Amino acid sequence: MKSTRASARRPATLSTLALIAVLSFSGCGSDLNNTSAPQANQMNFGFTTLKLLTVDGLNFKDMNKDGVLQPYEDWRLSPDVRAKDLVSRLTLQEKAGLMMHGTAPALNDTTGIGTGTAYDPTALSTLINKQGVSTFITRLSADANALAAQYNELQKVAEQSRLGIPVTISSDPRNHFQYVLGASASANGFSQWPEPLGLAAIGDAGLTKTFGDIARQEYRAVGITEALSPQADLATEPRWPRINGTFGEDAQAAKAQVRAYIEGFQKGDGGINSDSVIAVVKHWAGYGAQKSGFDSHNYYGRYATYPKNNFPYHLIPFEGAFAAKVGAVMPTYSEPDGSVTVDGISLEQVGAAFDKPLLTDLLRGKYGFDGVIVSDWQIASDCDTNCMNGWGSAHPGFVGLGMPWGMESATRLQRFVRAVGAGVDQFGGEDDPSFIVQAVNQGLLTPSRLDESAYRVLLQKFQQGLFDHPYVDASAASSIVGKQDFQSQALDAQRRSMVLLQNSGDLLPMATGKKVWLYGIDPSVAKQYGYTVVTSPQAADVAIVRASTPFETLHPTYTFGSMQHEGSLAFVDGNPDYEAIKQAALAPKSVVAIYMDRPAILTNVQPKVTSILANFGASDVALFDVLTGKGKPEGHLPLELPSSMADVAAQSEDLPHDTAHPLYPYGFGLSYK
Structure with missing residues (x-):
């Protein structure tokens, strides 16, 4: 753009x-x-x-x-006129409430972050009617009809608020395979597609737009009207745990994918409309260049670094979002490790939500973004001793967790003031507007600044038609979510996204009727395809192994560090998947299918096996469709596969395709003869 x-x-x-x-x-x-x-x-x-x-x-x-x-x-008037009129009627408390993007509380929630199967109506009534909060993330896990029915109950509560402002429900991605609390949600009946890396491997922007359109229909069927996606971050640091949610490491390729994704979710490139799910593009900006690959959900991983001054490269994918008139932008947690200047704008050494040059001068100024800026979760919360140093012998939890990087010593009030002054409109994970109210009463923020944020939030609710028809048909939700046509297209994408890395002797596609030894695969699926499952590799014609990119848990005492995949990408002795690969080598021929949430190092796998397939989220059925030729692997690597961890350590976090001796280069992919 x-x-x-x-x-x-x-x-x-x-x-x-x-x-x-x-x-x-x-x-x-x-x-x-x-x-x-x-x-x-x-x-x-x-x-x-x-x-x-x-x-x-x-x-x-x-x-x-x-x-x-x-x-x-008056539904005859434009969203713009209606939003301005409503802003003029808001109390200070209501304006501040609109700036909260809370977590919808659930009954019997043991995590404290809204997991469960039903909402807590009493807690929600307090948040909506007393606090003025009208935007929530949902982490419910239930079937489609139940999700839709629960959503309708929320809107009933909202209609009884003073001004009848409807609720907006957001969600982390629900249509993929990997489930990591705080980054994605379980599919639970939604059509199941490869991760965004897989869509990037296919490289078809039209398909990505179709995916977004299908996910949009499924979201709207259950009342989800805001998607906390896509990730426009670039996978330039191979060790980073969030790579699976990106479109790879090439900026121009990612730009096209980001634009298509948003056009699908928002139904077109004209901005928010009555059929849209608001897309929240994230994480502005440079999140993929994490120092040593550690993630900034964690105190020890709070720095992004740009040793080759390549920060501008990480802005390119966001241009696709702006071309699609994306509704919202989420700043990254990360703070720059050193000085960063782009187009004469010098960033501050704080987390992005506190960085006025990044949000106001660059995002709203240079790029002209006029939508909602919503912070990532808990940027105004304190990071206590456990958050900073780990939980010791205790199991890590969410109590005392915050990500106020660069503002650790500030008060909560100071963080809210700094973020609003920087340009933030909504605070993710917050449902207490009292700090905003206090800031205005103390003269630290002006009422007119709150008017700007309230207007942006309300305008999108009017554009989506939520004031006029907020309810969904709960009885019809299950006929839309995960319906056969949607899942059929998702399954085809799973097949197409696989990347054929090695196929010695043209083993694949493979004839049926063979004896197979399996690891990580449901035997009943292999039998459906005409194979006989045996109990040892030596008794098999072909051994078939499903493996995943190796990882280490380097920070088990940190909340997110205990869940994220960090460290080495190499297969080593003792790794269960690698032990299975070595067993498979005892068969006459072998196939290894590797799920890549990060770029695996296959240097010591390559000589042991006959064929290698990379996948980015695929069912056993999709795998056997490809093994037998019912489907074909059409993918090309959206990131290079390094040959050693020494090369990974030597590369620069902010550069793409820069390991010294890649075993498989960016864009590599074989095809069946």
């Missing part, structure tokens, strides 16, 4: 526009006259708990329960 200066794209200030709106509608009430709103056919609201008003022969929801049609209740 060609950059444009802020003066060419930035709208008039909100305070000016709000004043115009208030003057235009002051005293209107129900006496709107036919000149203030276009003639229209009656909107079908579907279900609502609100009373209806009749004006000009048309029905409207009485959202604020005053018996008078207010401009924000």
Whole structure:
């Protein structure tokens, strides 16, 4: 995307526009006259708990329960006009509440982060009606109809709030294979696609847009209207645990994929509309260049580093997001390890959510972004002793966890003020607006600054039609989520995304009727394809192994360090998958299918096996479709595979394709003859 200066794209200030709106509608009430709103056919609201008003022969929801049609209740008016009118009616508490992106509390939740099968209605009523919070992440795990029914209950509570502001529900990705708390959600019936790395391996932007469109339909069916994705981060550091959610290490390829993904989720490139799921592109910016590959969810991994001054390269994928008019941007936790200057803008050495040059000067200024900036989770929370130093002998938990990097010694109030001043509109993982209220009362933030954030959040709710038809058909959700056509397309993508790395003697595709020894594979699937499963490699014609990229748990006493894949990418003696690969070598021929959430080092695997397939999320059925030729591996590596950990240690975190002797280069992929 060609950059444009802020003066060419930035709208008039909100305070000016709000004043115009208030003057235009002051005293209107129900006496709107036919000149203030276009003639229209009656909107079908579907279900609502609100009373209806009749004006000009048309029905409207009485959202604020005053018996008078207010401009924000008038569905004939534009989202812009309605949002400005509603902002003028908000109390300070309500404005601050809109700036919270909380976690929807669940019944019987043992984690403290909203996991369960049903929402806690009492806790939610307090958050919505007293705190003014109207945006929540859901971490419920239930079938589609149950999720949809629970969502409808939330909207009933929201309709009874003072102004009837509907709830927005967000989610981490739900359509893939890997489930890591805090990064993704279990699929649980949603169509199951390869990870974004797999979509990048296929390299078909049209398919990625189709994926986004299908996921959009599934999300909307259960009431999820905001996607905390895609990751526009670049996988330039091979050891980094978050690689599986990226589109690889090449900036231009990732740019095309990011744009297509967002166009699918938001249904087009014209911005948010009534069919959209808001896409939240993340993590602005440079998150993939993590120092030594450690992740900035952790105190020990808080630094991103740019030894080759290649930070501008990491901005390129976001240009695809801006071209698609992405609805929201999430800043990274990371703080730069050293000075970074881009286009004359010098970044501050704090986490991105606190960095005004990064958010205001670069994101809103140079790139003209005018959507919502939502922080990553818990950037205003304290990082206590356990968070900084590990939990010792105790099992790591979420109590005392925060990611306020660069602002560790500040108070919570100071962090909120610094982030809002930097440009943040919403705070992920926060549901207590009292700090924002306190900041305004103490003169640390202005009411007009809160107006800007409240407007951006409300505008998107109006654009999505949530004020007029917030409910979903819970009885129909299961007929949409994971339906056969969607899953069929997902399965085909699983097959196509596989990368054939080695195929000695053209073993693949493989004839049926053979005796096979299996590791990590459901024997019943092999039998369905006409194979006889045997108990030893020596008794087999072919040994088939499913393995994963090796990892180490280098920080088991840290909350996220205990869950994330860190350290070495090499297969070594004692690794269970490598031991299985060595066993498979005892068979006349062998196939190894390796799931790559990070780029595996295959130097000592390559000579031991006949064929190697890389996958980025694939079922046993997809694998056997490819093994037998029912499907073909069409993927090309979206990242290079290093030949040694010494080469990994020597490469630069911010550069792509820069290990000295890659065993398989970026873009490598064989095909069947």
